[in-house]
Amino acid sequence: MNDKKVIEIKKQKSVKKIRQLTPKQELFCQLSCNSEHTLIDAYRQSYDADKMTNQSVSAECNKMLNNPLIALRRSEIKSKMEQSHYLRGGKLKDHIIKRLVQLSEGDSSVAVRSLELLGKTEAMFSDKQINILEEKASDQIEQELLERLNRIA
DSSP states (O other): OHHHHHHHHHHHHHSOOOOOOOHHHHHHHHHHHSTTSOHHHHHHHHTTOTTSOHHHHHHHHHHHHHOHHHHHHHHHHHHHHHHHHHHHHHHHHHHHHHHHHHHTTSSSHHHHHHHHHHHHHTTTTOOOOOOOOOOOOHHHHHHHHHHHHHHHO
16 A cells, blocks of 8 residues: 555656746747737847847747747737638628628719729629630641631631
8 A cells, every 4th residue: 555655646746737838928929929029029028138139139039939838829829810810801801892782772973883892802803814724735736726827818
């Protein structure tokens, strides 16, 4: 029985605590994912780095980015930002289309313009030409060229 207790105590000691980011690390992650801040700016705002050179701060930033916990947190933040941006864009587009449909139901120039903009959202009035290239055998191309030359002559 004493052996079992010793084993249980050893197991408890060997279990590592799940580490969490410090408040400064979290702030660094938030700021560094923001497009308004460089990594150096994010580090300087998160830590007391007034007396550090840019080279020293850059080295510390590199260490921070290589920390798996920080890399994971930055990845989570970027993912949330992308998802939020995507949802905002989708909702805005839906709102604009609904409003254009409402405006297009009249007889005024506003209605005409609304219909035009709706058409553009669906690429109905594209100035682009779409060229579809077919692969043809050289004999077939030669025959088509001869037919065109005969029509011209």
